[in-house]
Amino acid sequence: MNRNVDIVAVDDDEEVLREFREKCRTQRGIRIKEMFSDPQEALEYMLLYPPDAVFLDIEMEGMDGITLARKLRIKYPDIIIVFATAYQTYTLE
Numbered sequence: 001m002n003r004n005v006d007i008v009a010v011d012d013d014e015e016v017l018r019e020f021r022e023k024c025r026t027q028r029g030i031r032i033k034e035m036f037s038d039p040q041e042a043l044e045y046m047l048l049y050p051p052d053a054v055f056l057d058i059e060m061e062g063m064d065g066i067t068l069a070r071k072l073r074i075k076y077p078d079i080i081i082v083f084a085t086a087y088q089t090y091t092l093e
Helices: 014-025 041-050 067-075
Strands: 005-010 030-036 053-057 080-084
Touching: 005 014, 005 041, 014 030, 030 041, 030 067, 041 067, 053 067
Parallel strands: 005 030, 005 053, 053 080
Antiparallel strands: none
16 A cells, blocks of 8 residues: 655745755655744644654754754654755764
8 A cells, every 4th residue: 555655844944945845746655744944833743743754954943953853753763854954064963
């Protein structure tokens, strides 16, 4: 049985979110559930409606992507987390 992978994207740059949505539209099997520019709002949503995967920016105001990922991992140990960043310093972390 084929089913869509439900994704949430979190990035404080609205343009990045728009580009991400456009790229996902051409991919089979991917459904964007929600996109957030506020990581706290994203966390509150995902605690109620868990996605299969989450794409996170690392550098964000209020809560960085690594902290958000750790909070999600506690609640959902099997969630797929993909970090998207232009900062090489976070590559190994």
